[in-house]
Amino acid sequence: MEQVKRVVFDEERCKGCELCTTVCPKNIVKMADRINSHGYHPAEVAAQEECISCGLCAMICPDVVIRVYRPE
Amino acid sequence: MEQVKRVVFDEERCKGCELCTTVCPKNIVKMADRINSHGYHPAEVAAQEECISCGLCAMICPDVVIRVYRPE
Amino acid sequence: MKEEIIMAGFGGQGVMSMGKLLAYAGMKEGDEVSWMPSYGPEMRGGTANCTVIISSEKIPSPLSSRPDTVMVMNLPSLEKFAPMVKEGGTILINSSLIAKEVERDDIEVIKVPANEIANELGNSRVANMVMLGAYLARKNIVKLDTVKKSLKDVLPERRHDLIPINEEALDRGAALVK
Amino acid sequence: MKEEIIMAGFGGQGVMSMGKLLAYAGMKEGDEVSWMPSYGPEMRGGTANCTVIISSEKIPSPLSSRPDTVMVMNLPSLEKFAPMVKEGGTILINSSLIAKEVERDDIEVIKVPANEIANELGNSRVANMVMLGAYLARKNIVKLDTVKKSLKDVLPERRHDLIPINEEALDRGAALVK
Amino acid sequence: MGEKILMKGNEAIAEAAIKAGCRYFFGYPITPQNALPEYMSRRLPEVGGVFLQAESEVAASNMVYGAAGAGARVLTSSSSPGISLKMEGISYIAGAELPAVIVNMMRGGPGLGGIQPSQSDYFQATKGGGHGDYRLVVLAPSSVQEAVDLTMEAFEIADRYRNPVMIVGDGIIGQMMEPVEFKKEIDPADLPKKDWATDGAKGREKNVINSLFLDPRELEKHNLKLKAKYDKMKEKEVRYETYKMDDAELVIVAYGTTARIALSAIELAREKGIKVGLIRPISLFPFPEKIIAEAAGKVNSFLVVEMSAGQMVEDVRLAVNGKKEVYFYGRTGGMVPSPEEIVEEIVKIGGAIK
Amino acid sequence: MGEKILMKGNEAIAEAAIKAGCRYFFGYPITPQNALPEYMSRRLPEVGGVFLQAESEVAASNMVYGAAGAGARVLTSSSSPGISLKMEGISYIAGAELPAVIVNMMRGGPGLGGIQPSQSDYFQATKGGGHGDYRLVVLAPSSVQEAVDLTMEAFEIADRYRNPVMIVGDGIIGQMMEPVEFKKEIDPADLPKKDWATDGAKGREKNVINSLFLDPRELEKHNLKLKAKYDKMKEKEVRYETYKMDDAELVIVAYGTTARIALSAIELAREKGIKVGLIRPISLFPFPEKIIAEAAGKVNSFLVVEMSAGQMVEDVRLAVNGKKEVYFYGRTGGMVPSPEEIVEEIVKIGGAIK
Amino acid sequence: MKLVAGYPDSLTEKPFHYCPGCTHGIIHRLVAEVIDELGIREETIGVAPVGCSVLAYEYFDVDMFEASHGRAPAVATGVKRVHPDKIVFTYQGDGDLASIGTAEIIHAANRGEKITTIFVNNAIYGMTGGQMAPTTLVGQKTTTSPFGRDTNTAGHPIKISEMLSVLDGSAYIARVSVHDPKHIRQAKKAIKKAFQVQIEGKGFALVEVLSACPTNWGMAPVEAVKWLADNMVPTYPLGEFKEVE
Amino acid sequence: MKLVAGYPDSLTEKPFHYCPGCTHGIIHRLVAEVIDELGIREETIGVAPVGCSVLAYEYFDVDMFEASHGRAPAVATGVKRVHPDKIVFTYQGDGDLASIGTAEIIHAANRGEKITTIFVNNAIYGMTGGQMAPTTLVGQKTTTSPFGRDTNTAGHPIKISEMLSVLDGSAYIARVSVHDPKHIRQAKKAIKKAFQVQIEGKGFALVEVLSACPTNWGMAPVEAVKWLADNMVPTYPLGEFKEVE
Ligand SMILES: Cc1ncc(C[n+]2csc(CCOP(=O)(O)OP(=O)(O)O)c2C)c(N)n1
Ligand SMILES: Cc1ncc(C[n+]2csc(CCOP(=O)(O)OP(=O)(O)O)c2C)c(N)n1
Ligand code: SF4
Numbered sequence A, B: 001m002e003q004v005k006r007v008v009f010d011e012e013r014c015k016g017c018e019l020c021t022t023v024c025p026k027n028i029v030k031m032a033d034r035i036n037s038h039g040y041h042p043a044e045v046a047a048q049e050e051c052i053s054c055g056l057c058a059m060i061c062p063d064v065v066i067r068v069y070r071p072e
Numbered sequence C, D: 001m002k003e004e005i006i007m008a009g010f011g012g013q014g015v016m017s018m019g020k021l022l023a024y025a026g027m028k029e030g031d032e033v034s035w036m037p038s039y040g041p042e043m044r045g046g047t048a049n050c051t052v053i054i055s056s057e058k059i060p061s062p063l064s065s066r067p068d069t070v071m072v073m074n075l076p077s078l079e080k081f082a083p084m085v086k087e088g089g090t091i092l093i094n095s096s097l098i099a100k101e102v103e104r105d106d107i108e109v110i111k112v113p114a115n116e117i118a119n120e121l122g123n124s125r126v127a128n129m130v131m132l133g134a135y136l137a138r139k140n141i142v143k144l145d146t147v148k149k150s151l152k153d154v155l156p157e158r159r160h161d162l163i164p165i166n167e168e169a170l171d172r173g174a175a176l177v178k
Numbered sequence E, F: 001m002g003e004k005i006l007m008k009g010n011e012a013i014a015e016a017a018i019k020a021g022c023r024y025f026f027g028y029p030i031t032p033q034n035a036l037p038e039y040m041s042r043r044l045p046e047v048g049g050v051f052l053q054a055e056s057e058v059a060a061s062n063m064v065y066g067a068a069g070a071g072a073r074v075l076t077s078s079s080s081p082g083i084s085l086k087m088e089g090i091s092y093i094a095g096a097e098l099p100a101v102i103v104n105m106m107r108g109g110p111g112l113g114g115i116q117p118s119q120s121d122y123f124q125a126t127k128g129g130g131h132g133d134y135r136l137v138v139l140a141p142s143s144v145q146e147a148v149d150l151t152m153e154a155f156e157i158a159d160r161y162r163n164p165v166m167i168v169g170d171g172i173i174g175q176m177m178e179p180v181e182f183k184k185e186i187d188p189a190d191l192p193k194k195d196w197a198t199d200g201a202k203g204r205e206k207n208v209i210n211s212l213f214l215d216p217r218e219l220e221k222h223n224l225k226l227k228a229k230y231d232k233m234k235e236k237e238v239r240y241e242t243y244k245m246d247d248a249e250l251v252i253v254a255y256g257t258t259a260r261i262a263l264s265a266i267e268l269a270r271e272k273g274i275k276v277g278l279i280r281p282i283s284l285f286p287f288p289e290k291i292i293a294e295a296a297g298k299v300n301s302f303l304v305v306e307m308s309a310g311q312m313v314e315d316v317r318l319a320v321n322g323k324k325e326v327y328f329y330g331r332t333g334g335m336v337p338s339p340e341e342i343v344e345e346i347v348k349i350g351g352a353i354k
Numbered sequence G, H: 001m002k003l004v005a006g007y008p009d010s011l012t013e014k015p016f017h018y019c020p021g022c023t024h025g026i027i028h029r030l031v032a033e034v035i036d037e038l039g040i041r042e043e044t045i046g047v048a049p050v051g052c053s054v055l056a057y058e059y060f061d062v063d064m065f066e067a068s069h070g071r072a073p074a075v076a077t078g079v080k081r082v083h084p085d086k087i088v089f090t091y092q093g094d095g096d097l098a099s100i101g102t103a104e105i106i107h108a109a110n111r112g113e114k115i116t117t118i119f120v121n122n123a124i125y126g127m128t129g130g131q132m133a134p135t136t137l138v139g140q141k142t143t144t145s146p147f148g149r150d151t152n153t154a155g156h157p158i159k160i161s162e163m164l165s166v167l168d169g170s171a172y173i174a175r176v177s178v179h180d181p182k183h184i185r186q187a188k189k190a191i192k193k194a195f196q197v198q199i200e201g202k203g204f205a206l207v208e209v210l211s212a213c214p215t216n217w218g219m220a221p222v223e224a225v226k227w228l229a230d231n232m233v234p235t236y237p238l239g240e241f242k243e244v245e
């Protein structure tokens, strides 16, 4: 099931720095309203279908939160 | 009396390194046979009259042995 | 008189300045005071706490292993410090953020909805002052008035516009326990 | 048996190697030996000396404040070390360079025209061996023969051509006091 | 002046230095003393002084050597690993007989260790962590006010003896706030001129700042001169405080932060009916051996409490010289002993005394 | 092997290190130990080892940290000011529990001082000149042969305890020649593999060399582990030699060069009919306190002789613990006490005894 | 689905302790990815500095050292001389490398020590709370330059890459930045080269990575990377300064 | 008669302890002459290093410091900050400045510390008996490079002047030699400039003086200056590397 997602966030690692949101060419990386156990609003991609698997969000994420997949 | 000399050696300071002998354009700086109290053969200029007061020997002397005068 | 207080919370909840303000006011009233911060590792994040001691005599240890009073602004602090409160002592709890009950019956528990009140006042950052107000009303260690008067000395000049809201927060906190 | 010897002279007169050779020969004969150089300031020039001790027992201090024998190759060394010689001890003097007399009558004075003999042999640098030869002949601490045999171990390979002249110097020195 | 201000130990020491006429600070950041240089970086320019963050502790100690030799009152501060790096420099400063004040806010060691309070650099401070027979005057405040007073005194002592003075504290002394009062303020212009200092040999023989003596006889003479100075310090500069020694049967010896905690422990112990007193060395060198030796004639036993594996305890044992038992209780690595733990120790010893 | 060779102390130590399987040397020139690195620079390449002249003593001590952590037997050497610069590094090596051997050929201090023999770094070596509660095993040879034997043992001790070992000598030990014999030779390939060392985490969990423990409870635990190690050393690694103690009324305590001179003094004193013995600490840490304490029950008094203003004397007094008088005779700055001076001291004390 | 961006093998699972938006994290990941790609995880020995990245030894899943402040190049030298066939790298901040550790980095470079250095230049002392570094920009306020760095008393930002390039022993010297994906990609390339240069035994290699310290710069992370691009990059020109064939 | 070459006022009468033919003596004299000519003897404070010139404090007739090995620039910084109106110079050897003191010289230069450094590069450690220096030439035999300096393990001769020229704080950097009268004259000019730059408050100034160590090179003095000209000068190009207007 997970694997249908192109962008997977390891939410507990996220520190809510928002860097990923600034680099997405599709502008689909957003900060969630919820809070993780460290008190940070994690980033998320709701519109998975819009993701083009460019990997830029993962590239800039300082906390290795994001895995990006491309359909084969 | 001293002052008639153009090149004056403070013989006790001389360490006999011979550097002064290599730079004299008139080739008149020579090592003496005698030994100073530190056991070195001091340099000397016997042919004072040939000295042109160029100061090169003093320039290269590492031990500030040599004073050079020029007639006024 | 000697009162040992520990204040604890997340970094950013203002426990350090709440402690400084209290210590400063104590000094102003002529008491001996000490303020001792926890100082974290050379690293980021986590919780912060400080110990304030106010006494009519010279203060021996500036640390406290059995505080008379503890004020906790968040849950981890409750868990860490509630067990330390002296028998018969007092714990003030920021009930806005802490749902958990204190499992001791030998100490007095005062619940202060600090964040709620602060939010009502329009600035969540004065939750610490609500807490302090409640404390001051409960324990007669330092006068509320002295604390108010100390604000201008303790706050940096550029924050002096916040004095009225801080005073209000202190009052609201005090009103809770009066 | 225990013999303490100090050898002294200008840097370059070979007092260090003379001492090493003696110590080495002593070791070869199965004695306890020590060789201790003076080590100058981190600076140039001046005089050098070393202390050699040869003993049938373990050597306590490798330094000597009352040497049995002193060998001096130059005047400053005479002045420094002559007063130290043990009563009844021996001083060997390089009479080629030292005109001054020893002002003690409680020690034996042996004059060795070391440089003259060395020059006769055609190499002024073996003056030290002349001195050592004289010493060996006078005191029966180490055999002349052992010293000769030690030359090849102590001299670096590239100096082995000098062994014959060194041996000759030792003999000439020995002949002086025999 | 005269007014009480609430100040952190680190900042109070910095301000005290300025009040003592110190206008030069050279240092390198390290926890837990950063508030000190940071304060200096704001304040010194205001009073026409110089704050310089050196490239390293090694450089800082040599800048201090330069500034002190140039005749100035000068301060440097650091914490354990940084102080280790200053050892060669400190030996030079002591060797060249230069006045300077060095602060060590000790943290847990060895190596990188941690940043929590510790007293495990006692040996390094008092016996000479650097090479050679030199001594620092070592002062150990146990309150912020005392930190202020001792800092001001440190500059006087340093100048009086031409010797470096070290102030030792820890993260507690450095970071805690207490009310302080600055009792005086010295204008550097009013300080007596140091005629041995280097400021250009105008109309006088040149001055040389140096610790090299190639002739061992000269170097021994120099060492004897130093020793005479240290002996004089032992005579004149011993500082300590005692508490409830009149009826004490057991005496705690502790300094700095630990002494504060010991006071709490004494309260608790006396509540239990155990008569405990305190000797608090304020000067760690010169060590208050006389008062301890005297106490050895009266009390039953000694308990040395340190935040170390046992360092000052040696000096206490040397002073007691076998007359009484000397016990030790230590915490290390940044752990701070609690009054309760100390009382437990006292009770244990009480058992041993009987 | 087995054959006697006449060698300088400095070179003999170097060769002994090689015979002990040491193939790495990092150091920086300084008198009076230069013959040691110079020897290494010739010899190590012959045996496939590495000689590296570091840019400074600070760097050298950290190269040692790296090489030791990488699993190698490694040597560094210096003299007093250089050792001071190594203090931080040594504290790290001890803190990270790395085996390494450090030579200090002590010279007169403080500061630049001089280059003649001295023993004034005793405190620095034995009490920790660096920060934190760490200890080095400190070995003090008094002959070239012993320098060889102790150097070889030093590597064993270092590996056994994962702890740095310091060999202290002076210009006399370093520059004098005596006959030596190398009793064994270890091929580094035969040494047991260090499973904690870093050599690439091939097929195993990664290894980390570290002295940082941010949690004070962890750091205290680490310190307690270190302390247990030091206590074990005190039990197992005490080394000393006694001489004519059977009938001694006065005992000289001296180490290294000074002990050799003391032997001469004892000869002289006994010629005068004064019964003098010697206790020679070979390990300065752990200090041979038991034998001294035992002696305190028998002899009349102690005379500590050092080339310092009085450092080891404190350890002797701690061991004697007030039971007998402990006298001190010291020369400093590169001056070497003569046997005659020592005898004079003995005679003086003799007067005091009566 | 194919993994386009994953979690490198050469990182342990441990979450970084760095502040939100601290680009130390990016640089860690790049180094780990390079180690993965070169297949040298089991051959590599890393040396952590004292600085915010002091705990790097917990993050890289390779044999690690924690060095004393500034001395990582000396530690790495000791390691490399014992294991000349292993890959040794140091990871150092600007206080660590450009201030207290100046002598060590210069001499490692000058000796041509075959090690790789990742030099994280964030123009400030992070770990100790924001003091001035030798790399602090002119006018930049820090806790020890409260009025802004004054060139008259504190000099100019030090140019480490330029300086090391002068030395004969350096084989590869580059300066990169991590303020956006494009630059991150370039940074990774440089880091990879710096390891390859070591593998090929060419000499000393260093990559200076311009990095953000939002906490001590007093900025939000997004603002911080912008400040990095706008202020640090102009002061510290990017590029490969030296590459020995 | 007019004195053409005399004994500088800024030297004490004490004969140098240097070896016969050691060019430290020439450099001392040049510095003293410059101080005389600038009339700053009573304004000058010098810092001697540890090295053969350790006793420089006995020779210069100005206020002097004996610094610890390599740290003269830090000592000079301390002095200059206390007496910004005085002239402060350091005199340092290549072991002192280019090895153990690397960090101190680089940061003094980078800060633009207003001091003058006379850097005597004789490619060897003189005082301690001829060990390799970082400036030792490739292949040169010393007591710690008995088989000649091997670039593979010990790197190349370090280029201090070139490196310092990169830094913004350096105002004047020159390399000169003293192997013959012509070069001695140039050396003096450079030394004079280096003091003038300080007097004018322009920043850090350094003159690297190539110098002979006949003793540890194992040569007669005449041979040594020739070796200097033939071997050191080609390795260390002479010239003014930097001069800020
Ligand atoms: C010898 C020593 N001096 C100082 C320190 C304190 N200290 C820890 S980290 C640090 C500087 C950190 O700055 P940087 O290297 O730039 O790394 P960053 O934290 O910015 O990543 C300092 C000075 C120390 N631990 N040891
Ligand atoms: C901390 C320290 N390390 C080492 C030494 C030993 N030492 C004295 S002078 C010197 C080097 C001298 O060489 P250089 O600086 O080139 O000057 P030179 O003697 O050639 O003029 C060294 C290593 C010392 N005194 N102090
Ligand atoms: S970049 Fe990473 S840490 Fe930052 S918000 Fe995005 S996922 Fe979270």
Ligand code: SF4
Pocket (backbone or CB within 6 Å): B009, B013, B014, B015, B016, B017, B018, B019, B020, B021, B042, B043, B060, B061, B062, B063, B064, B065, B066, H021
């Ligand atoms: S140059 Fe000077 S020291 Fe050398 S021989 Fe001539 S006069 Fe003598």
Ligand code: SF4
Pocket (backbone or CB within 6 Å): C044, G017, G018, G019, G021, G022, G023, G024, G052, G122, G126, G127, G212, G213, G214, G215, G216
């Ligand atoms: S302080 Fe700065 S460098 Fe350190 S973790 Fe935080 S953002 Fe990163």
Ligand code: SF4
Pocket (backbone or CB within 6 Å): D044, H017, H018, H019, H021, H022, H023, H024, H052, H122, H126, H127, H212, H213, H214, H215, H216
């Ligand atoms: S050793 Fe060399 S540098 Fe030193 S004085 Fe002699 S010739 Fe000059």
